Amino acid sequence: MSRALPNLIRNDWRPDARGPVLVARVLDHRTTPEGLDVQRIRFVGTGSISLDRSVGHFVSVLSGQVGLRSERPGEAALQLAVTTHTYIPPGWCAWLDGSVGTDVLQVSGANAAQARGDRLLVRDEEFVAGCATGSQALRWILTSQYLSRRIFLHHDATLLSRSGAPVSWYRTTMFDVTGLPPNDDDEPVFRMAYNSRTEFNVCYQVPGDARVRMAEHPYREAGQEWGPWLRIDDESTYHLNEAERGGEEERWIDEATGEERTSRNKHEVYIADGHVTLFCLFDPATTGFEKHRPGAYSDYEPLASVLGTERYERYLRDLATFDEVVGVLSMAKARGELDSLRGSSAWQLYERGRRAQAEHDAALLEALAADDGGRERIVAQWVTEPPR
Numbered sequence: 001m002s003r004a005l006p007n008l009i010r011n012d013w014r015p016d017a018r019g020p021v022l023v024a025r026v027l028d029h030r031t032t033p034e035g036l037d038v039q040r041i042r043f044v045g046t047g048s049i050s051l052d053r054s055v056g057h058f059v060s061v062l063s064g065q066v067g068l069r070s071e072r073p074g075e076a077a078l079q080l081a082v083t084t085h086t087y088i089p090p091g092w093c094a095w096l097d098g099s100v101g102t103d104v105l106q107v108s109g110a111n112a113a114q115a116r117g118d119r120l121l122v123r124d125e126e127f128v129a130g131c132a133t134g135s136q137a138l139r140w141i142l143t144s145q146y147l148s149r150r151i152f153l154h155h156d157a158t159l160l161s162r163s164g165a166p167v168s169w170y171r172t173t174m175f176d177v178t179g180l181p182p183n184d185d186d187e188p189v190f191r192m193a194y195n196s197r198t199e200f201n202v203c204y205q206v207p208g209d210a211r212v213r214m215a216e217h218p219y220r221e222a223g224q225e226w227g228p229w230l231r232i233d234d235e236s237t238y239h240l241n242e243a244e245r246g247g248e249e250e251r252w253i254d255e256a257t258g259e260e261r262t263s264r265n266k267h268e269v270y271i272a273d274g275h276v277t278l279f280c281l282f283d284p285a286t287t288g289f290e291k292h293r294p295g296a297y298s299d300y301e302p303l304a305s306v307l308g309t310e311r312y313e314r315y316l317r318d319l320a321t322f323d324e325v326v327g328v329l330s331m332a333k334a335r336g337e338l339d340s341l342r343g344s345s346a347w348q349l350y351e352r353g354r355r356a357q358a359e360h361d362a363a364l365l366e367a368l369a370a371d372d373g374g375r376e377r378i379v380a381q382w383v384t385e386p387p388r
Helices: 310-334 345-371 375-382
Strands: 008-010 013-015 021-027 036-043 047-050 057-063 066-070 078-080 084-088 094-098 103-109 121-124 140-142 146-152 168-174 190-193 198-205 209-214 236-240 250-253 260-263 266-272 276-283
Touching: 021 198, 021 236, 036 198, 057 066, 057 168, 066 084, 078 310, 084 146, 103 198, 121 146, 121 310, 140 345, 310 345, 345 375
Parallel strands: none
Antiparallel strands: 008 236, 013 021, 021 036, 036 103, 047 094, 057 084, 057 103, 066 078, 066 094, 084 121, 140 146, 146 168, 168 276, 190 266, 198 236, 198 276, 209 266, 250 260
């Protein structure tokens, strides 16, 4: 299936009968390994559109403000600010209200079975940035290469893929590659290989020069052959769609451990004079606990090596309280009731988490400055500010 799919999709905006919007249908559940529908929706006038109540959805606000209404008795209308994200379960009859300048991204299951949560979730990034303890950042992950805002993770009761696996939903910014290790062509690049997952990346803020290329099979340690560089811009999605047991997956035995390994989705990304901000969905989901493993082409740990471990259980315990706080504060903000919670126990925990996140970010900048590779100047603009 995966080889027949393009790795790069460009938005094709068309009018939609539901209301004053243009819609770019990015991915179709019938043909993609994830089995999900993906579309961008851009309001070109003031009005409303309805969402299919028979399936679950992610809705993320890219620009402007969105009103989220329901016909459910007692449900208050919500005002969703930019960089606010929702999971809307099946059975929730929802309408999106927007005006010129409103741009949203929608991911939908193919049927009701592709949703395991029956509760509306709202997550505003203002509060996601406060998910941190003194020992670790939990959902807001700043590294020397990217800022990853991990909105929905493996444990969150949200959408499922075609295979029945949970999916994860991130908003990520990848930085300029200046100072990163060079590839075989002597260009600094991001080097990645998602050997146990597929991933699509919906790009929407791309100042500067950005491009991606895919490795040709068979993979090689040296002398790797590559497909052409594909330009990334605000209107493009790149899709790492080599699926498990698909025709392009390579399987081999690790001589050191005797275990079977898989290789797929090896790629490089180049960014100069800017950055790339995108939404990415992993199938199966990441837990949020994984770290990019070191190596020539980095990867996330397979789920089997994380789920059920004591370190992951500790992570979930740390995260549980913050998840509740993010939900409470995000919902209050969407209802216009946030002022009533300032100074509350939820607000105080958010402020402690925000201070801890700022300390993690400051420590990263200090370490980068000590390396003297110039990365601290690129990363500095993305650090978290402590609460005032």
